[in-house]
Amino acid sequence: MKLAVSTLGLPGEGVAAAVETAVRGGCDGLELRLHPDTGVHAGLDAAGRAAVRDTIHGHGLAVAALAGYTKIAAPGPDEPVAAGLRADLELAADLGATGVRVFPGGDDLAAAARRVRAVADLCREHGVRVFVETHDSLPTGAAVAGLLDAVALPDVTGAIWDLLHPWRHGEPPATTLAALARHLAYVQIKDAVSAADTTPRPLGAGSVPLDACGELLRGFPGWVSLEWERTWYPHVEPVAEILPGARDWVSRYAISSA
Template sequence: MRLALSTLGTPGVPLSGSVDLARRFGLDGLELRLHPDTGVHAGLDAAERAAVVRTLGDLAPFCLSGYVRICEPGDDGPVIEALRADLRLARDLGADFVRVFPGGDDLAAGTRRLAAVADEGARVLVETHDSLPTGAAVAALLDRAPRAGAIWDLLHPWRHGEEPAETLRRLGDRIVCVQIKDAVSASDTTPVPLGTGAVPLSAARRLLDGFDGWVSLEWERTWYPGIPPVEEILPGALAWAAG
């Protein structure tokens, strides 16, 4: 497995700070959160995109974590165009994947929208999140959209009653990335250092022996400013990945 860091970890830290941190800890890449706070988003012009590429250097921006809600209610047009904008950015930055959220439970709409961009570059990954939090729920969409893949956020399926073995069974080789994190409990999702909370990280790690995709540490200090800096969490992520 290849270990990456999500750039949502520390609000206000520029991309260069995340790059320096990734290099210091010997990580393989970054999961780039698309937001003005991180300096990476679909509104960048050509010169700004080139500057992002220079800042990254040889560090892989393996996934652009966008906020398109692929199954949200409403017209398809705005959703497809927003996703196309993220896909164009992925092309310019050299990212292989673009993350979307479910954002609703209209699987028919999600299927149409994913089909509309199926041949437009980076592979779209649906995260186990919000309205489709489990492997079973995301698999029901991916069964209709075979080119799309999955991001398995270890927290959400488990806190909705789906054990890691079942998530893996449901999603199988469609899992491209696993987001690792720990939390106080299923009802209190405040992040805590890996291995000190209730998320079944050890069970998930045993299941992922031989996994050759990406693992991304998602440390949500943007939303929980009182938690420790990500520098204190990365050693635990490296140990977890090492098994």
């Protein structure tokens, strides 16, 4: 496992501050939220992209993924969705990211398949992927696996298991992993007060079954990102105070027991 920290936990701070937090927290990389407030978005010109890339790579960090907001299964015409996804993927290629996080945003699996197929050649050319998160309209592993099966492009897609959402919708972690196993590319860790109250809590202080998830993921070779949602919950602790717990969690489950 490699640990990243999401810039969702650093509201109002730029790339340089995110890099400093990640380095001090013992992270291997950053998950970059795509938004003008973060300084990272598809509207950056070539010089801006180079500056972001060089700042991150110059401190020995990788860009684990870009956290985009495209909704690939949302109702409506295909081209605006495909165009937004294409722009984010091009940014990912320029920054050296592994891919772009997207949301389902609906349950139109046929539309999702068309939209991902429209960017498949770009993904293959640049070595980037479309990562669908267990979120919003398709919060469970079973639902996201169904979407990715419909897309049927395993070389350019993958699933993000956000440990909170499937569990709070009643899907046990073992069931989530069984559903996502052939698609799983990325994991987001977090803890929360309860299934009904998603206010963030330090890892192990809430109700998300993190130990059970860790045992299931023991030896997972991919990225694990701490998604500390201080952007949405500004009263919670700074992400720097939460990172040691994330580092400990990754260290505990990084090595296979075999």
